[in-house]
Amino acid sequence: MDEVKIIEIKKSVFADNEKDANALRQELKHRGVFLLNLMSAPGSGKTTTLVNTINRLKDKISIAVMEADIDGDVDAIRIKEATGVPSIQLHTGGMCHLDAEMTRQGLENLELSNVDLVILENVGNLVCPAEFDTGSSANAMILSVPEGDDKPLKYPLMFSVCDLVLVNKIDVMPYFDFDLERCKQNVKMRNPNAQVIPISAKTGEGIDQFANWILSQISVLKYNHL
């Protein structure tokens, strides 16, 4: 089994996370690096989605991944083994989120000079990660079918800070009481600008659309930088 670098993240000392996050976002923009902050509840399929998406993108762009977890390194190893892209594990020291300074500590352990896209897989949690701007270029979240279409009603902030909502595990929709239209309405209520893409990380449905969304976001970042 591959070994991955495990970074023990220290608690941020910055009082003003918003300022720090904006500074990091600008810095990354100038370096031409698009940072995607991917959030979700535990077990929504973030890692499987990333593996499939990275495998469709890795010949077109250069990618690195940061896997944030309370403990363990299974996700970072899986990404590295299944995609071959650089992947590091961030341990949050029991904390339920990452802020901009903690994200920066992770980025310092990646070789960014030729990287177009860094994906931060945030801690599996629909509450805390939404409260802290990581300095990411965009926020995306995965809501999986078994979790239910009512989640935007219960976790309003998460849905309001996300530019993109991936509805995953649509292959098992027949076995659950999940209404995609009702889900979209609930998402729009929290965030009229959020885009919703139904996917199945297992069958691959919708992954091309997600990959294209990422490519277009990167184009906009690089174009605006020129």
Place this chain on the structure above:
Amino acid sequence: MDEVKIIEIKKSVFADNEKDANALRQELKHRGVFLLNLMSAPGSGKTTTLVNTINRLKDKISIAVMEADIDGDVDAIRIKEATGVPSIQLHTGGMCHLDAEMTRQGLENLELSNVDLVILENVGNLVCPAEFDTGSSANAMILSVPEGDDKPLKYPLMFSVCDLVLVNKIDVMPYFDFDLERCKQNVKMRNPNAQVIPISAKTGEGIDQFANWILSQISVLKYNHL
């Protein structure tokens, strides 16, 4: 649709939550009230499990429910409509957990004089609720099959503080790569004393076993109190 009481919980001012939690636990024991703190990730089926379990118990014991969420009141209304037991909604003011003082604020809004069992449905989150003792008599958590059998590896504290782990949605196990034995091993690694009960809140499988576990816990509490 029924209306439910919504309590806006204030942030705790107590510095020593552990002390406060132990005091609340003793207080409840003297009153003969068993407080079950039920935790899980979002969408694991906590509310459906509660509805089924309460309907099997409500003729034997007197039950009240506190539903904690960041926002919304759908769960408290559903419990009240589907079971008829008193149910209130606690709003955590954006916070990702409840501590003992916040739990006490909720309990003060229930009529406890004849109640045997209070169920606290904690915020859907596998990180923060595990870090704060609510003063409960016991902790239980639900891990649902679609979340994966590796969750004890990623959320160690949650599994180590729980007396009981319910593995829910076992009716959809054929559609997911979930190994019940591997799951049990992962749970035992974090907490050798935790009991594991596989259930399906949808089909009712295992719910009797969960209901009996609750009844035996209440007997022990009441017997020890006499």
